[in-house]
Amino acid sequence: MATDNLKIEEGNFGELLAIYRLLPNFKRELAIDRAIAAITLEPEEINLALQQFQQRYKLVSQEAIQNYCQAYSLTDEQLKAIALREFKVEKFKHQTWANRLESTFLNRRTSLDRVIYSLIRHKNPEILQELFFRIQDGEQTFAEIAAQYSQGVEAQTGGMIGPLLLNKLPPAIAERLRHSLPQQVHPPFPLEEWFVILRLEKFVPAQFDDQTTQLLLNQLFEELLQEENSPKKS
Numbered sequence: 111m112a113t114d115n116l117k118i119e120e121g122n123f124g125e126l127l128a129i130y131r132l133l134p135n136f137k138r139e140l141a142i143d144r145a146i147a148a149i150t151l152e153p154e155e156i157n158l159a160l161q162q163f164q165q166r167y168k169l170v171s172q173e174a175i176q177n178y179c180q181a182y183s184l185t186d187e188q189l190k191a192i193a194l195r196e197f198k199v200e201k202f203k204h205q206t207w208a209n210r211l212e213s214t215f216l217n218r219r220t221s222l223d224r225v226i227y228s229l230i231r232h233k234n235p236e237i238l239q240e241l242f243f244r245i246q247d248g249e250q251t252f253a254e255i256a257a258q259y260s261q262g263v264e265a266q267t268g269g270m271i272g273p274l275l276l277n278k279l280p281p282a283i284a285e286r287l288r289h290s291l292p293q294q295v296h297p298p299f300p301l302e303e304w305f306v307i308l309r310l311e312k313f314v315p316a317q318f319d320d321q322t323t324q325l326l327l328n329q330l331f332e333e334l335l336q337e338e339n340s341p342k343k344s
Contacts (some may be wrong), residue, residue, distance in 0.1 A: 111200075114293070116309075122301060125252075126162065126181070133231075134339075138335055138339065140145070140339070141339055142195075142199060142335065143340070144330075145199075145201055145202055145334065145335075145338070146195070146198040146201075146202045149198040149201055149202050149205070149242070151169040151194060151197065151198065151201070155197065155201075156194065158197070159193050159194050159197030160190065160193050160194075162193075162196075162197065163192070163193035164229060173216075175189070199331070200327075202329040202331075203328075204327070204331075204333050206334075207326075207330050210324055211318075211327070213319060214326055214330070215318050215322065215326060218326070218329075219316050220316075221275070221277045221313055222275065222316035222322055222325065222326075223275070223276045223277075223313070223314065223316050224272065224273040224274060224275055224276060224314040224316070225272055225273060225274060225276050225287050225310065225311075225312070225313055225314060226270065226271070226272035226273050226310075226311040226312040227262070227266070227270075227271055227272055227283070227287055227308060227309060227310050227311055228256060228264075228269035228270045228271070228305075228308070228309045228311055229252070229262070229264050229265075229269050229271055229306060229307070229308055229309075230251055230255060230256045230259065230269055230306065230307040231260055231261055231262050231301070231304040231305065231306045231307075232258045232259060232260065232261055232304065233303065233304060233305070233307055234305070235253045235298060235300075236306040237281055238305045238306075238307060239257070239298055241255050241259055241307065242297050242298055242307050244296070245295055245307070246295070252268075252269060252295065252307075252309055253268030253269060253270070254268075255269075256268050256269025256270075257269070257270045261304075262304075270311060271310075272311070273311050273314050274287065275310075280286065280301060280302075281300050282299065282300075283301070283306075283308060286299075287307055287308070287310050287313075290310035291310065292310055292311065292312060292313070293309065293310070293311070294309065294310055295307065295308070296308040296309070297308045306313075
């Protein structure tokens with residue numbers, strides 16, 4: 111079937127979204143629109159929204175704006191609508207949860223801890239065991255071996271990864287790091303299709319700062335959307 115002549119009609123729109131696997135995202139965007147429907151912007155907020163949008167997507171010139179619109183088949187008015195919508199989402203988050211963020215932080219504090227760690231992974235457990243002995247005996251540093259032998263992207267950073275949320279890591283890694291001392295090296299263990307040597311570099315306890323505030327706002331917003339899109343019980 112030639113796609114150039116494909117007609118998108120009201121009757122088959124939902125079916126096409128489902129076939130293209132876009133329906134969940136479409137429902138999510140509708141839920142966002144319902145959430146921010148009552149949010150209004152003052153003139154100075156409109157200007158700020160446009161400035162922030164241009165900074166976020168590096169639209170530093172009229173040519174860059176035109177190229178962006180062309181790439182996404184947007185008119186100037188549609189681009190402005192997107193910028194204002196993003197700003198409204200952030201304003202909604204602050205209006206809805208700002209007054210209870212500190213208590214939310216205290217309740218979720220342990221799930222917001224971060225870690226910096228180093229990792230060496232290899233598919234040959236015998237090679238990895240030999241590398242572990244080299245580290246233990248001081249023949250080479252962890253970073254040197256990671257850069258030379260690790261078979262993942264961490265080789266580019268001498269094995270170092272993070273800071274990352276501890277509770278977002280694979281359980282086999284998170285459990286070891288949770289009970290580690292800084293610079294403690296864990297002997298090889300299996301992880302999916304790999305074998306891994308692990309070392310804790312630094313434990314970063316959660317702090318109620320700007321980064322954590324934004325993280326909490328995003329979490330609460332996503333939870334609201336999930337609740338909105340979950341099947342309603344009769």
